[in-house]
Amino acid sequence: MENNHHNHRCADQPYIIQLDNDYYCLTQEVINQNAELKIIRRKDWRQIKQKFLSLENGVLKLAVTSPENKEGFELTIKIGKDKLHVSCSCGQPVEKLCSHAYAALSHVSYSHVDSGFFEKHRAGGPVELALKHRKHFRIRQTNYNTDVEQNEALGSIYKISAEDPPDSVINLLKLKGTPAPKIAVKEETALSYLLMCSSWRTLPFLIPAEAVLNKAGNAPKGFVKYIQTADDPMLNGESAICKKCFKLMELVKQLPGTIEDAAEGNVSLLEEVFQLWKEVWPLVKRQPFVLKSEHWLWRLLKQKPRKSVTYPVNISNIVPQVQFELIDKGAYYRLQLNILINNAALTNYDFCRLIIFHKDQAYLLGSLRDAAIIELWNKLGGFLTVFKEHFDDFEERALFELSDNYFVKKYSENH
Numbered sequence: 195m196e197n198n199h200h201n202h203r204c205a206d207q208p209y210i211i212q213l214d215n216d217y218y219c220l221t222q223e224v225i226n227q228n229a230e231l232k233i234i235r236r237k238d239w240r241q242i243k244q245k246f247l248s249l250e251n252g253v254l255k256l257a258v259t260s261p262e263n264k265e266g267f268e269l270t271i272k273i274g275k276d277k278l279h280v281s282c283s284c285g286q287p288v289e290k291l292c293s294h295a296y297a298a299l300s301h302v303s304y305s306h307v308d309s310g311f312f313e314k315h316r317a318g319g320p321v322e323l324a325l326k327h328r329k330h331f332r333i334r335q336t337n338y339n340t341d342v343e344q345n346e347a348l349g350s351i352y353k354i355s356a357e358d359p360p361d362s363v364i365n366l367l368k369l370k371g372t373p374a375p376k377i378a379v380k381e382e383t384a385l386s387y388l389l390m391c392s393s394w395r396t397l398p399f400l401i402p403a404e405a406v407l408n409k410a411g412n413a414p415k416g417f418v419k420y421i422q423t424a425d426d427p428m429l430n431g432e433s434a435i436c437k438k439c440f441k442l443m444e445l446v447k448q449l450p451g452t453i454e455d456a457a458e459g460n461v462s463l464l465e466e467v468f469q470l471w472k473e474v475w476p477l478v479k480r481q482p483f484v485l486k487s488e489h490w491l492w493r494l495l496k497q498k499p500r501k502s503v504t505y506p507v508n509i510s511n512i513v514p515q516v517q518f519e520l521i522d523k524g525a526y527y528r529l530q531l532n533i534l535i536n537n538a539a540l541t542n543y544d545f546c547r548l549i550i551f552h553k554d555q556a557y558l559l560g561s562l563r564d565a566a567i568i569e570l571w572n573k574l575g576g577f578l579t580v581f582k583e584h585f586d587d588f589e590e591r592a593l594f595e596l597s598d599n600y601f602v603k604k605y606s607e608n609h
């Protein structure tokens with residue numbers, strides 16, 4: 195024995211058991227080949243208790259105790275498909291396996307046929323998976339084994355269950371059948387209409403767009419494209435409104451972006467534009483998805499609408515009323531324009547030449563003249579100041595005629 199002393203190792207250093215297969219099988223025969231006779235013959239470590247401690251990346255830790263000796267050690271087994279690295283915390287000098295490792299391995303393999311213990315505890319195997327996803331498995335740990343039962347809802351588990359579905363699928367696909375239809379699975383889209391507004395480049399116009407709906411199907415969450423041809427499949431049965439949209443776009447392209455400039459250039463074209471808006475307004479009111487959007491450049495209509503510059507609006511039947519207030523401020527008069535909806539003056543509205551936006555409502559103005567006069571007053575900064583020494587002149591030149599066309603409320607502001 196003394197001669198073999200140099201062969202001894204400390205039991206806490208890994209000892210490699212070479213398996214006689216590539217599939218994690220350990221038999222008693224192989225265990226015996228890896229232990230000295232005196233270890234195999236020891237009786238005090240025949241009856242042991244074993245407790246699972248941990249399993250991570252195929253490294254299994256077990257607590258091994260002998261009730262007889264009242265001793266306990268920690269065993270570490272690194273599981274490979276054709277070898278096991280075994281170490282024991284006892285740190286005793288041994289040639290091969292220490293008596294604790296020998297006893298534990300004999301218990302888990304327990305017969306001349308493999309028990310499947312190491313295959314089950316392999317890295318990425320069922321026990322590891324179950325410990326990681328406990329709520330999907332039932333785990334039962336006994337002295338010598340870990341039983342794992344999957345929830346039925348899981349069916350077969352890829353890489354875990356005995357079957358290899360990918361292999362079977364590929365094999366079955368060799369059978370005759372018809373190929374899948376070449377239709378891309380796409381999200382639900384719907385026809386929407388965008389009220390395109392520009393600060394000064396163009397008068398407002400209306401353009402259909404293919405929108406991607408949200409899960410509930412009640413609002414666009416994005417857009418696929420602008421629709422600019424009457425034969426687009428999205429326009430099925432919507433020809434009347436779309437023809438008007440396309441015509442409107444065509445006319446707006448020929449006009450400058452303000453009513454004042456458009457009226458100076460070609461008033462009949464401008465009137466045609468407004469007429470089209472009046473015709474399209476009740477039609478677009480019936481559409482489920484109408485959004486206000488910003489128009490920059492015509493070539494951008496080749497791209498898809500940007501969701502970030504759109505917001506949904508309700509098309510209102512109400513025609514905004516235009517009124518004036520002439521307020522005596524002492525040294526001067528202030529002539530102020532008000533836009534009324536249901537007799538209440540709007541504050542913080544968004545003027546888009548022919549359309550007024552207020553909160554989530556869109557109002558088409560009652561006439562080109564209303565639109566033009568609002569445009570002018572916006573340009574003036576909201577009101578006109580007339581000093582009293584100029585008032586007679588102003589009254590004669592403009593106010594009388596303005597009063598014939600618009601209600602002018604006159605009052606004095608108390609100082």
Ligand SMILES: [Zn+2]
Nearest residue numbers: 282284292294
């Ligand atoms: Zn030991």
